Amino acid sequence: MPPGPPAVRLVPLGGLGEVGMNCLVVETEKVRAVVDCGVLFPAGEAALGVEIITPDLSYLRTPGPPVEALLLTHAHEDHVGALPYLLREHPDATVYGTKFTLAVVKEKLAEHGLSPRMSEVPPRSTTALADVRFEPVQVTHSVPDAVGYAIETPAGVIVHTGDYKVDWSPTDGRLLDVRRFAELGEQGVLCLLSDSTNAEREGTSVSEREVGESLARIFSGPLARGRIVVAMFGSNIHRVQSVAKVAPQLGRKVCLLGRSMQQNARLALDLGYLRCPPDLFVDPEAADHFAPRELIVVCTGAQGEPRSALSRLALGEHPTIKLQKDDLVVLSSRSIPGNERDVGNLIDHLVRRGCRVLSTLSGGGELIHTSGHAFQGEQRMMIELVRPRSFVPVHGEFRMLAAHARTAEAAGVDPRGCVVAEDGDVVELRKDEIVAVVPRAATTGRIYLDSRGAFADVGELTLRDRQLLADSGMLVCLCVLDRKSGALLRDPELLGRGVAGLDDARLAQARGAAMEALEELAPAQRTDHASVEEALRRGVRSVFKRGFEKRPMVLPVVIEM
Ligand SMILES: [Zn+2]
Ligand SMILES: [Zn+2]
16 A cells, blocks of 8 residues: 555744754644744844844745644743734634733734734633643742643654753742643654753752742842842742742842743732742832842843843943942842843943942852753653654754754663754654655745834845945945946945945055956946946956955945936
């Protein structure tokens, strides 16, 4: 019997090859379900004005079953940030997720003028959708209410962990659902897709509770003489909870700064994910009514983001909170690679104000942060629990995916079933087996966006221009020609910006070269705009080819009179 088409296709559109823009399509004959749709943040100086990067979602427009469901694992931007772009094209899709995740996403989508159909799915609930059934499975992570999914398909059960760590003493008491993962393993899992972020780190991650306890010790120790400022990701409600717990014991109030911090904390309080006495919080506007020793500021900006709450504090731009000598600032997060310089600059500003700063960069040895992602030991445990026939590492750069695949092999998964796929590689599954991995079978890529609200796609060409401008500067060559004959009416004018070594002599040289190039044109070409522009560009650039390594961008402007 000839093999039919694959029963299920796994199509990664993002997240396999980078930490960010996670998006995976599970496709059967009848339906396309998309697990997460996140953004990637460009790191530090390489940003070139790009604020966010989303996955290229054009695959979802190709002929095939309808996009009916978006399954969200948790409310981090690298999982939900690109939802508006997906929903604009697939407005009929239903967004599924847990309570906290949907609450966060609902507000974000409303900012984009979107109000899609949403359906809350608690852990262990089952939802049928065309020829698949899916079930959220509770995991521990650095944001409340995170889940993975077990997806029952015509080919077998697929388990996607989402982002997870194994924390045996989580601050909210909600454990990873070990029992359910094990049960799924007993029943038989065709394929496990698992978080690879820390696949290169041996051992196990530290519990969030230990970080909370360590912060409490630091806050009651000799460093905490004035204000305490703790910076972290706005969604890290577990850590906010730890701070909120210790603050009253120290006689301090808590002031939340930064939009995402305030937004997440408000939702977490409303929905019961954050528990604290009602009089604990102080409005930022009223922060100056309290002495430094009576305040803990919890804010965003630990990555050195220029417009964040912590940056404003460091620059002395906050109206009511002026940091000073004896204030303690704790950067309670790990610097994302690429951001170290920004973080370093931020710390310099804080230290100049007389603040004492603790960060993972300064290496003081204090426990002030832990990862929300499983280390090797936890990853191996997940694989042993689920015992999948095949394994596809997700959420990581290539080396992390490869390391995770090695862990799976060591844990006993058949090496032929361990697949290191990248964005666009399609994994085809039939009854109980992976039949093929088709490299680059789906269109993927990155969309560079200038500004969140405007949906402005920067595009690869524009980015290349920006790179060139930043590297080498720009020369404008203005030329006035006779409309009929194409004769030069006056000498070309040159204007340079950001070009190294551009003096009068070099400008004159470039002007001469531009004129020469024009003279070399045949009479018919001189009235042709494109030919004239090309000649000017060629002429001016030739000057820089000789003397300089860097060749500026040349912008010819031709005016006909
Ligand atoms: Zn993530
Ligand atoms: Zn996450």
